[in-house]
Amino acid sequence: DGGITQSPKYLFRKEGQNVTLSCEQNLNHDAMYWYRQDPGQGLRLIYYSQIVNDFQKGDIAEGYSVSREKKESFPLTVTSAQKNPTAFYLCAIHGGSMNTEAFFGQGTRLTVV
């Protein structure tokens, strides 16, 4: 929201396939984050990046990969190694006072069929 674009909104994947979720921002913020959301579990951090060409694993990075080749883009690849990929994925940037506030995209719902 407010300059953070996630695409597609809905995504279907066959088991065994990799799939890439897009997150683009035009707010010129350094820090970008990927979260996974499952019912009753809140948001869990997958990966984050605070500068181009650098990123860190979050709490549930296994089965996921990211890249940060450009400041405005932080794509997330869900690999076939992710055993339970069906979830709602949210991308966020940090801004506001001391970069403490998260601003979220609209999310991508991934379903494995």
Next chain:
Amino acid sequence: AQSVTQPDIHITVSEGASLELRCNYSYGATPYLFWYVQSPGQGLQLLLKYFSGDTLVQGIKGFEAEFKRSQSSFNLRKPSVHWSDAAEYFCAVFLWGVDSSYKLIFGSGTRLLVRP
């Protein structure tokens, strides 16, 4: 370890009634605390935040929250709930890493249902 607990998974209130959503945190220093709201299938929107100073903070949509250090709590309140407040609410604490990285830790959320 730092954590955020929202003990209520679901809460149902009647329209016009008051609301309090509970949030407890575990953090060694003075926390930066947030409440976010999420409508179904959407991203999260910031309701309010606490950094320091006045322990009662006002947010958007008529919400407020009170920071109580002695109870490690940051409960969200609204005096009169509207049907449009039905959503999921998340409490979060901001963390600084030793490498100057930073991130938010979220609670598991509370889903608010509003009875007509």
